[in-house]
Amino acid sequence: MHIRETVSVAIDALRSNKLRAALTSLGVIIGSASIVLVVTVALTSKKFVISQIEGVGSNLVWAEMVHATGKSQPLSHEITMDDMNAMKGQPGVLEVAGTRELPMSVIVAGVERPVNLIGVTEGFQTIRRLVIYRGRYFDSEDMESRSKVCLITKELSERVFGLENPLGRPIRMGELSFTVIGVFHERVATFGLSEIQKESVIIPLTLMKYYTGVDVLRVLYAQAVNPEAVAGVEREMSQLLRSRHPFDAEYDVQTLVAILGAARTISLALTIVLLVIAAIALLISGIGIMNIMLVTVRERTREIGIRKAIGAAHKEILYQFLIEAFLISGGGAVLGILIGLAIPVSIQPLLPGNLRVPISGISVIVAFVVSCSTGLFFGYLPANQAARLQPIESLRYE
Numbered sequence: 278m279h280i281r282e283t284v285s286v287a288i289d290a291l292r293s294n295k296l297r298a299a300l301t302s303l304g305v306i307i308g309s310a311s312i313v314l315v316v317t318v319a320l321t322s323k324k325f326v327i328s329q330i331e332g333v334g335s336n337l338v339w340a341e342m343v344h345a346t347g348k349s350q351p352l353s354h355e356i357t358m359d360d361m362n363a364m365k366g367q368p369g370v371l372e373v374a375g376t377r378e379l380p381m382s383v384i385v386a387g388v389e390r391p392v393n394l395i396g397v398t399e400g401f402q403t404i405r406r407l408v409i410y411r412g413r414y415f416d417s418e419d420m421e422s423r424s425k426v427c428l429i430t431k432e433l434s435e436r437v438f439g440l441e442n443p444l445g446r447p448i449r450m451g452e453l454s455f456t457v458i459g460v461f462h463e464r465v466a467t468f469g470l471s472e473i474q475k476e477s478v479i480i481p482l483t484l485m486k487y488y489t490g491v492d493v494l495r496v497l498y499a500q501a502v503n504p505e506a507v508a509g510v511e512r513e514m515s516q517l518l519r520s521r522h523p524f525d526a527e528y529d530v531q532t533l534v535a536i537l538g539a540a541r542t543i544s545l546a547l548t549i550v551l552l553v554i555a556a557i558a559l560l561i562s563g564i565g566i567m568n569i570m571l572v573t574v575r576e577r578t579r580e581i582g583i584r585k586a587i588g589a590a591h592k593e594i595l596y597q598f599l600i601e602a603f604l605i606s607g608g609g610a611v612l613g614i615l616i617g618l619a620i621p622v623s624i625q626p627l628l629p630g631n632l633r634v635p636i637s638g639i640s641v642i643v644a645f646v647v648s649c650s651t652g653l654f655f656g657y658l659p660a661n662q663a664a665r666l667q668p669i670e671s672l673r674y675e
Contacts, residue, residue, distance in 0.1 A: 287600040290573070298605055301569045304562020305609030305652065306616065309644040311555035313617025316640035319548035321621075324635065326540045329465050330533055336371075336501040337404065338510045340518060343527035354526040356494040358482075360518065361398065364499055367513045369506035374400040375494035376472050377485060381450040385436055392433065393477040394450060396485030404500045405463070405471075412444045412459030415481050423484040427455035431462045433476040448478070453488070455480060472496060507532050559648060562609070563655035566602055570659035574598065581666050591664045598660030599653060606652020610645045617644070 291298045342356055358375065365373045374397065381394040401407075402414045410431050419426055427448065434443045434457075443457045455478070463473055472495070473479075486492055497518075501510040511532050518528045574581070581594060618641070621634040628634065 284600055287597050287604060290577075290597075290601060291604060294573075297569060301565055302562075302605045302609030302612070304558060304565050305606050305648050306613040308555055308559035308562050308651075309610040309613030309648045310617040310620075311558055311613075312552065312644040312647065313614055313637075313640050314620060315548060315551040315555055316637045316643075317617070317621050317634060319544060319551070320635045320637060322547070323541065323544040324633075326544065327537060330536055330540060336504055336507050336510075338499045338501060338507060338514055338530065338532050340497045340514050340528050340530045341495065343529050350526075351523070352491075352493075353523055356497050356518065356528070357492050358398075358486075358494065359492075360521055361494060361497055363521065364497065364514060364517055367499075367510065367517065369501055369509050369513070370499050371502045372400045372403050372500040374398045374404045374498040375482060376401060376496045376498070377482060377494055378472055379485070379489075381453070381478070383433075383437065383448065383450050390436070390476065392450060393472070393474040394485075395472050395477055395479045396482035397479050398482050400500075401479075401498070402461075404498045405473075407461045408464050410460040410462055411442070412457070414459060414461075420481045420483050423481060423487050425455050425480075425484065426458045427478050427480045428459040428461050429457055429479075430473070430475065430477050431460055433478065434460045436476065450478065507534055559651050562606075563651040566605055566652050567655040567658060570598060570602055570656050571662070573601070574659050574663040577663075578666065581663055585666070594666075595660050595664040598663050599656055602652045602656025602660065603649060606656075607645075607649050609652075610648030613648070614641055614644050617641075 340356065342350065342354055344350055356375070361373050361375045364370060376398075377396045379394045379396075381392050382389045383392050384390075397415075399415060399417060399420050402409070407414070409428075411434075412428070414428065415424075415426070418424070429437075429443065429448065437443070437448060438446060443460060446457050447454050448457055461479075463471075482494075497514070499510055499514055501507045511530055515528065515530045518526075518530075522528075584594065618636060621636065625634055
């Protein structure tokens, strides 16, 4: 029998039992859709988590002095503006910035509330990727002239000024008064784990130096030119601080690489777990295909005997039942893949504007190949059993 006729006979056999074929392919549909969805969810979650971490600062390296408990540190141990300027000339460094904090308070409706006053350099907004909600950031003139201007967090603006425009308005903290030139918020909330608290005020570091008389930084930031340069910049910052300060001074130099690595590891682990679940679904569907094909072989024993009696070869019977198994698994795979692609596309409008759901072409290919392979693997036993039936015994079968 020609291969085209074999395919035609297999299709006719499936058409005669449409409901059975549909129910048999249901497991394959679920399994193949699961593979596509698992990879899509894994890629989307990985992209989202990494973007959230990188939103704190792109290619970021930072250093803080390690303070000994109960001991006052010598001034020579403190990180200074000179350290920041020296770091700017290091290879692989794109931008540097420094910060220092002072606890202050502001009067709101007759009640004194604590706020965090932060002195920052000009490059801080670029490194920390602050979002200027209203107004502007400090320019070089503000830094050089030590202008009494400030930016405040969105939460502090709403608490102090309500719905009024705070730009150009004065804000008083203790005995100090500043003019608000901008309202900002962090691109990604750090929940108080950085220097920026819920209610914070940032001013030029040169102005804070003028008030305090001390040229000291609490945190030194450096931005590497690309992710590959982060490790080098981390080493350079450690060596620079050790070389410019006494040998007994300790500094904690950190990057986001460890956090990014942990996020990727967690994402990979979740992906593997979900893929195992999808594989179990395909395994169950494969067993279902095998069971149904065994039932089909038993039901069509006399038909197989007649075909063998008139000259059908072993391989033609084998191919017929393998093609039936392939059509069940392949058709289920195509339908499952379409479902797996349709779900991400349909929920895309409901996601935040900056989050895109990536569709992996590899996941589509893998889902189809694995689903079809499952059908052929579990369909081989029934097909081989059908091909090995003896014509006389088959014709006698009732």
